[in-house]
Amino acid sequence: xxxxxxxxxxxxxxxxxxxxxxxxxxxxxxxxxxxxxxxxxxxxxxxxxxxxxxxxxxxxxxxxxxxxxxxxxxxxxxxxxxxxxxxxxxxxxxxxxxxxxxxxxxxxxxxxxxxxxxxxxxxxxxxxxxxxxxxxxxxxxxxxxxxxxxxxxxxxxxxxxxxxxxxxxxxxxxxxxxxxxxxxxxxxxxxxxxxxxxxxxxxxxxxxxxxxxxxxxxxxxxxxxxxxxxxxxxxxxxxxxxxxxxxxxxxxxxxxxx
Ligand code: 13P
Numbered sequence: 001x002x003x004x005x006x007x008x009x010x011x012x013x014x015x016x017x018x019x020x021x022x023x024x025x026x027x028x029x030x031x032x033x034x035x036x037x038x039x040x041x042x043x044x045x046x047x048x049x050x051x052x053x054x055x056x057x058x059x060x061x062x063x064x065x066x067x068x069x070x071x072x073x074x075x076x077x078x079x080x081x082x083x084x085x086x087x088x089x090x091x092x093x094x095x096x097x098x099x100x101x102x103x104x105x106x107x108x109x110x111x112x113x114x115x116x117x118x119x120x121x122x123x124x125x126x127x128x129x130x131x132x133x134x135x136x137x138x139x140x141x142x143x144x145x146x147x148x149x150x151x152x153x154x155x156x157x158x159x160x161x162x163x164x165x166x167x168x169x170x171x172x173x174x175x176x177x178x179x180x181x182x183x184x185x186x187x188x189x190x191x192x193x194x195x196x197x198x199x200x201x202x203x204x205x206x207x208x209x210x211x212x213x214x215x216x217x218x219x220x221x222x223x224x225x226x227x228x229x230x231x232x233x234x235x236x237x238x239x240x241x242x243x244x245x246x247x248x249x250x251x252x253x254x255x256x257x258x
Contacts, residue, residue, distance in 0.1 A: 005208075007040075008231050009042070011097070012044045014045055021052060022051055022055060024240070037256060041061070042062075045066065049063065049090070053089045053090070067095070067104075068114050071117070072120070086123060090123060093123045095128065096108075098171045112152045112156070116156050118164070119163055129148040158200045162200065169211075169212035170188075179214040180213060182223050186227065189209045189229055208230040209230050211233070215233075216236070216246065220246075221253070224250055
């Protein structure tokens, strides 16, 4: 019996059309049966969310937004509030994805405010953290990851952080086909969990830590078998039913203790 339920999340990023998102959502709905022992969440582009929500409503599949504003409402052109996501039935939201940190210049402090907004609406934020290749080469991985987590701890405390999930996504592994080895992922996840345990041992043991970065059906089993890896945040391999199911099948197998 696993202490933490595995979570497989699909980040569709800026891909697809209403038509393709609709068939992907329907395809997953029929491929993933009810009563599974792991959780599945999809993160479609904002404009596809209402349709995906409509398709998945009342099912065992959950959905969320890829980002959220740090503000609750007002003159923030182009932004989407946590309340708006909640209204669409979202239970989840990504916060601080490396692409938003990089292209959108989102700072640790801004990401922490987004995390707090999500919590304020009862959404479960997935805090994405990770180092660049250069940072890993210069042995800064742990310092970078802890600074990303610490900003959220400062904003919402360990109890707040514990209401979300952390996704470790090494920037050098995202969309590159270069996956962290299961051992590399475990090493960072163990670092995160042991540092959280200093703040609160129970929260540290309960909190789900996902791995993301070129995760697919071929490497998911090795990654998810690691003691501190509780599932994956999947990009490229979440865009077809077949590829995503290849990952889900590994989670299914492990959740049954096979
Ligand atoms: P890839 O799986 O395409 O590397 O993307 C990972 C990711 O960024 C998920 O959020």
